[in-house]
Amino acid sequence: MKLFKKFTVTALTAVIAVTASFAGIAAAADTLKGKITINGSTALLPLTLQAAKEFQKLHPKVKIAASGKGSVTGPQAVKKGIADIGACDWDASMDVPGFKAFDGQVANKVAVIPFATIVNKNVGVENLTTEQLAGIFSGKITNWKEVGGSDANIVVITRSFGSGTRVNYQAKALGGGDIVKKEKNYKETGSSGDMKTAVATTPNAIGYIDLVYVSGSDIKAVKHNGVAATTDNVINGSYKIWAYGYYMTKGQPTGATKEFIEYVQSKKFQNGSLKKLKFIPIAAMKG
Amino acid sequence: MGAPVQSLASQSPKKAEHSNINEKRHRRHLLGNRLSRYYFFFSILALCFVLALVIIFIGKTALLLFGDVSPAEFFLSFNWTPEEEAFGAAAFIVNTLTLTALTLLIAVPISVGMAVLCAEIAPKWMKSFIRPVLDLLVGIPSIVYGYLGLTVLLPFLRRISGEGLGDGVLAAALVLALMVLPTICRISDDAILAVPRKFRDAAYALGSTRLQVIMRVVLPAAKRGIISAIILGMTRAVGETMAVVMVIGNTPQLAKSLFTPSSVLTSNIVMQISNVEFDSNWNYALHMMAFLLLLISFVLILVIRVIGRKREDA
Numbered sequence: 001m002k003l004f005k006k007f008t009v010t011a012l013t014a015v016i017a018v019t020a021s022f023a024g025i026a027a028a029a030d031t032l033k034g035k036i037t038i039n040g041s042t043a044l045l046p047l048t049l050q051a052a053k054e055f056q057k058l059h060p061k062v063k064i065a066a067s068g069k070g071s072v073t074g075p076q077a078v079k080k081g082i083a084d085i086g087a088c089d090w091d092a093s094m095d096v097p098g099f100k101a102f103d104g105q106v107a108n109k110v111a112v113i114p115f116a117t118i119v120n121k122n123v124g125v126e127n128l129t130t131e132q133l134a135g136i137f138s139g140k141i142t143n144w145k146e147v148g149g150s151d152a153n154i155v156v157i158t159r160s161f162g163s164g165t166r167v168n169y170q171a172k173a174l175g176g177g178d179i180v181k182k183e184k185n186y187k188e189t190g191s192s193g194d195m196k197t198a199v200a201t202t203p204n205a206i207g208y209i210d211l212v213y214v215s216g217s218d219i220k221a222v223k224h225n226g227v228a229a230t231t232d233n234v235i236n237g238s239y240k241i242w243a244y245g246y247y248m249t250k251g252q253p254t255g256a257t258k259e260f261i262e263y264v265q266s267k268k269f270q271n272g273s274l275k276k277l278k279f280i281p282i283a284a285m286k287g
Numbered sequence: 288m289g290a291p292v293q294s295l296a297s298q299s300p301k302k303a304e305h306s307n308i309n310e311k312r313h314r315r316h317l318l319g320n321r322l323s324r325y326y327f328f329f330s331i332l333a334l335c336f337v338l339a340l341v342i343i344f345i346g347k348t349a350l351l352l353f354g355d356v357s358p359a360e361f362f363l364s365f366n367w368t369p370e371e372e373a374f375g376a377a378a379f380i381v382n383t384l385t386l387t388a389l390t391l392l393i394a395v396p397i398s399v400g401m402a403v404l405c406a407e408i409a410p411k412w413m414k415s416f417i418r419p420v421l422d423l424l425v426g427i428p429s430i431v432y433g434y435l436g437l438t439v440l441l442p443f444l445r446r447i448s449g450e451g452l453g454d455g456v457l458a459a460a461l462v463l464a465l466m467v468l469p470t471i472c473r474i475s476d477d478a479i480l481a482v483p484r485k486f487r488d489a490a491y492a493l494g495s496t497r498l499q500v501i502m503r504v505v506l507p508a509a510k511r512g513i514i515s516a517i518i519l520g521m522t523r524a525v526g527e528t529m530a531v532v533m534v535i536g537n538t539p540q541l542a543k544s545l546f547t548p549s550s551v552l553t554s555n556i557v558m559q560i561s562n563v564e565f566d567s568n569w570n571y572a573l574h575m576m577a578f579l580l581l582l583i584s585f586v587l588i589l590v591i592r593v594i595g596r597k598r599e600d601a
Contacts (some may be wrong), residue, residue, distance in 0.1 A: 037395055069561045070561040070562045071562075072562050072563070072564070073561055073562075076564060076565055080565065081293075099368050099564075108303070141301075153451045154451075155451045155452050160537065160558045160559060160562060161369075161370055161559070161562060162559070162561075162562025163562065164562060181368070181538070181539070181540075181546075183538070184451070184452070184547060185451040185452050185548075186452075186535035186536070186538055186540065186548055187452055187536045187537060187548050188536070188538060188558060189537070190532065190537075190557070190558050194533070197437060197438070198433075198437070201437065201438055201441065202441070202444060202445075202451075202452065202453075203445070203451075204451060
């Protein structure tokens, strides 16, 4: 009995200690100045990490912990109080197809992310229109010859539901069109890296990816409605498949969080490191 | 205990001092023993406590699903369209069973054959080469197998089948078979080695050929060990995620052919769990699928224990 009591006390202490340390991470930002936790989109993670490194040099007493998992985890973590900033590839304070708005959250624009339609190098098609893309991804067009290519079945590769890249691609490149679910030549991948590998190794494959990932000779980006996927075309407004990256916060940001977001939005960072990482400064966009 | 020491002390002071030291040392040992007993006991309890918490947490979250979705829909419907509130997991369950069966169909004959080769036939130098290599293969992370599957196996399957994609249960089964092969082989190998020498001698003495000895005497005698090896391989095949996710196609539909892109319980969980809202039926459904996997492994482990006990009795 004595032993059991001892065990109970120890176990409870352990549980309390663990809970406290988890709660501490979340609570620290509310009470203590100088601790920022960032969670969410993997697409924005390189930008966040670079900004954190520079910001900490300026303010050595601020501690920043950043991790990436998937766009929707950003606003979710903010909602649960796990993170101060939720990085998200869409404005999560508004409804998007498949996801309801996160009430009470403020979307802070931090970057412009361009996306590109990519095909395997064996595909001869150079240009696809919105209708053609919508047809391909909804499963109505299944052969490359229907869009001016050779006689071969189209292999559609897509991201899983909830990916920020998918949300934006569906809205901007497919004109809100559906993506087919149950087909023979259809495959889902879990990350941008998997998407690139899958399109590169599968003949006749089509997919979509952040423009910064487009490199190498196994894949090529196709034009959208006759416009090439380049940062210049995004800035001059002719290439439409891009989206703002957002830092979601619970209400208006305060304290160190506010300072950090302002640093990321500052001219110095936007025109310096952000550009180097192949994102586009938000100031470059007119809309 | 005090009394004899006292009487000794009256006889010879030197001896008494000596036994006093001995007694102290003895007490220290007793204390140490008792403390370590508490420590081990506590470790076991802590482990059970954490495991129970895991099971309770997963189970509790999982069961929330049945507030909105009927168990019949979850287990019997083939329609998994969570964004439209359709949570039929039957396709994943059937695919998981199909994939496991196919994996074992490929892996078992090869690995048991290799085990026989290792234990009965191969010369010593070959054994000392095969065994370490197999042990090494167990240590390769599954994602590496998956990547090889994606970049080497899939293009190969595409070429020989003429399919556009090549993803499906066959690709997954081939990758998994390669992964469980060393496990099944090494444990079967041990089971065969454990068959007493005299069985073989007796069979040879009766004029059996080597093939007859292996097929009629050694394998039946090692049967239980081989079966538990197969089940161990099966638990690995059922729970394996990363390698499968890369080659199965991740489409929630029933695998009607070997090359239909489809999805199993593990791959569907890993693809979706990070993209769903915390308090949604979708999240609960994924937890239910995890709970189901837990139950499957639990049943398989129970089967191993039962077989193991029977072997001890025999």
